Amino acid sequence: MSKAYLILQNGTVFEGESLGKVGVTIGETVFTTQMTGYLETLTDRSYYGQIITQTFPMIGNYGVIPADLESDRPACRGYIVRQWCQEPSNFRSEGDLDAFLQANNVVGISGIDTRRLTKILRESGVMNGAIAPLPDAVSLEEIAAYEIKDAIQSTSTAEKYIVNSDGRHSVALLDCGIKENIVRELVRRGCRVTVYPHSASAEEILAEKPDGIMLSNGPGDPRAPENAELIANVAKLANSGVPIFGICLGNQMLALASGFEVEKLHYGHRGANQPAKNLLTGRTYITTQNHGYAVKSSSIDPAVATEWFVNVNDGTCEGVRYNNGSVRSVQFHPEAAAGPRDTAFLFDEFIKQFS
Numbered sequence: 029m030s031k032a033y034l035i036l037q038n039g040t041v042f043e044g045e046s047l048g049k050v051g052v053t054i055g056e057t058v059f060t061t062q063m064t065g066y067l068e069t070l071t072d073r074s075y076y077g078q079i080i081t082q083t084f085p086m087i088g089n090y091g092v093i094p095a096d097l098e099s100d101r102p103a104c105r106g107y108i109v110r111q112w113c114q115e116p117s118n119f120r121s122e123g124d125l126d127a128f129l130q131a132n133n134v135v136g137i138s139g140i141d142t143r144r145l146t147k148i149l150r151e152s153g154v155m156n157g158a159i160a161p162l163p164d165a166v167s168l169e170e171i172a173a174y175e176i177k178d179a180i181q182s183t184s185t186a187e188k189y190i191v192n193s194d195g196r197h198s199v200a201l202l203d204c205g206i207k208e209n210i211v212r213e214l215v216r217r218g219c220r221v222t223v224y225p226h227s228a229s230a231e232e233i234l235a236e237k238p239d240g241i242m243l244s245n246g247p248g249d250p251r252a253p254e255n256a257e258l259i260a261n262v263a264k265l266a267n268s269g270v271p272i273f274g275i276c277l278g279n280q281m282l283a284l285a286s287g288f289e290v291e292k293l294h295y296g297h298r299g300a301n302q303p304a305k306n307l308l309t310g311r312t313y314i315t316t317q318n319h320g321y322a323v324k325s326s327s328i329d330p331a332v333a334t335e336w337f338v339n340v341n342d343g344t345c346e347g348v349r350y351n352n353g354s355v356r357s358v359q360f361h362p363e364a365a366a367g368p369r370d371t372a373f374l375f376d377e378f379i380k381q382f383s
Contacts, residue, residue, distance in 0.1 A: 064366055200233045226246075241265055266285055279347065
């Protein structure tokens with residue numbers, strides 16, 4: 029196996045072994061604390077533009093299971109693991125991690141001290157990095173200059189499509205980089221799901237008279253200039269009176285559409301063990317999360333909305349309830365995949381609004 033190097037923006041270099049495609053890649057280096065669910069992580073479009081670090085030491089032990097994927101291919105820029113399992117064992121497995129990454133052109137590295145890397149990212153914050161076959165293959169200037177651009181535009185569906193056409197409830201799902209399990213959870217509850225590209229206008233969506241509207245998760249900075257039209261459409265949808273539920277990026281888009289602020293977190297929340305407290309009931313749930321931005325709690329106008337959930341670890345906003353009664357959103361992933369299913373009931377509450 030050939031050597032590979034991780035070069036961080038601050039000049040730190042890790043030497044390891046190549047995993048997946050051999051080549052050069054630059055991205056925003058982040059970490060996830062999830063112990064299982066590496067397939068769902070790899071195919072979560074919210075990681076667009078990012079190099080994923082798995083903090084759990086061995087990855088790939090149950091192989092590659094196509095039914096567990098959250099999209100048709102990885103959207104990440106690279107993959108970092110301490111050790112990958114070369115002989116996976118699972119009756120559902122159809123291959124190994126290295127072959128999967130090669131087939132999807134994902135540049136990776138294994139055999140580095142991921143604990144040390146994670147500590148650097150926690151202390152210094154998320155930073156850009158590069159994976160390359162030589163330590164001097166990429167300059168620090170090139171690494172520092174990298175920016176994630178057109179993230180939603182690059183991960184959203186290009187065309188509208190329908191899932192479960194015989195469903196008894198009609199839900200419009202605005203795709204900003206969806207995880208497939210959001211669609212599955214709606215279908216399980218008898219919904220006819222019409223998935224719209226991010227560029228769909230509010231008028232187009234409302235013309236089909238959906239029972240409810242869901243705003244999906246997705247990648248990138250929601251405040252990016254290229255998202256201005258999307259935010260304007262979300263504002264129109266939020267004022268339509270149709271029940272709306274936003275997930276992750278959807279939560280941030282609704283906040284921006286309402287005049288609230290979104291801020292970038294120091295190193296983000298990525299993993300399946302994030303505690304989110306419901307401020308209405310006082311109950312805390314363990315949730316799956318994947319975001320680098322959050323709604324700024326102090327910017328929420330009480331005349332418009334109230335904070336619904338908060339992260340117990342750092343107090344950041346994890347959900348918002350709007351005073352009009354028809355719009356709600358959460359920062360975490362109630363559809364899980366992978367992770368705890370403690371908050372799947374939020375799909376039921378959403379559907380009760382129009383069933």
